[in-house]
Amino acid sequence: MDKQIGRLMHGLKVLGIDDHTLVIFTSDNGPYPHLPGRTVGYRGCKFSLYEGGVHLPFIARWPGVVPEGITDAKTVLASVDMFLTLCHFAGAELPSDTTFDGIDRSAAFRGTPIPIRDHPLTWEYGRNASFSAIRSSRATGPLTWRFVTKSGSSS
Numbered sequence: 001m002d003k004q005i006g007r008l009m010h011g012l013k014v015l016g017i018d019d020h021t022l023v024i025f026t027s028d029n030g031p032y033p034h035l036p037g038r039t040v041g042y043r044g045c046k047f048s049l050y051e052g053g054v055h056l057p058f059i060a061r062w063p064g065v066v067p068e069g070i071t072d073a074k075t076v077l078a079s080v081d082m083f084l085t086l087c088h089f090a091g092a093e094l095p096s097d098t099t100f101d102g103i104d105r106s107a108a109f110r111g112t113p114i115p116i117r118d119h120p121l122t123w124e125y126g127r128n129a130s131f132s133a134i135r136s137s138r139a140t141g142p143l144t145w146r147f148v149t150k151s152g153s154s155s
């Protein structure tokens with residue numbers, strides 16, 4: 001993977017657009033179950049709705065926009081947020097009669113952590129007998145609760 005990332009970054013430089021291009025590296029789920037220790041202490045892994053299955057690395061590079069060398073451990077960013085965030089950066093005009101599930105997280109890209117979500121995130125994973133998860137925070141503080149349940153279960 002390192003070689004291919006190097007080729008990508010070199011290609012952007014050759015084209016003269018490396019300083020004007022947002023590059024994002026992330027993952028779709030946590031690590032596979034046979035790779036212990038890679039969840040940095042979080043419970044669960046790939047194929048799980050626990051934190052180890054949905055807590056992912058996210059690295060962004062965009063010189064002049066994304067500050068170098070900082071770590072944001074407060075912002076909760078989900079894939080549903082990417083549409084509105086990228087539309088914001090592109091200056092795209094969105095339809096006023098449409099409600100979007102995500103939140104514009106462009107401030108976090110610029111270095112301002114956003115520890116609050118106005119709406120909870122939800123996940124469903126039908127592969128394991130329809131598990132569901134909800135993650136929320138309240139307007140007065142950071143993440144306050146997370147709930148994982150199996151459909152038809154009282155626990």
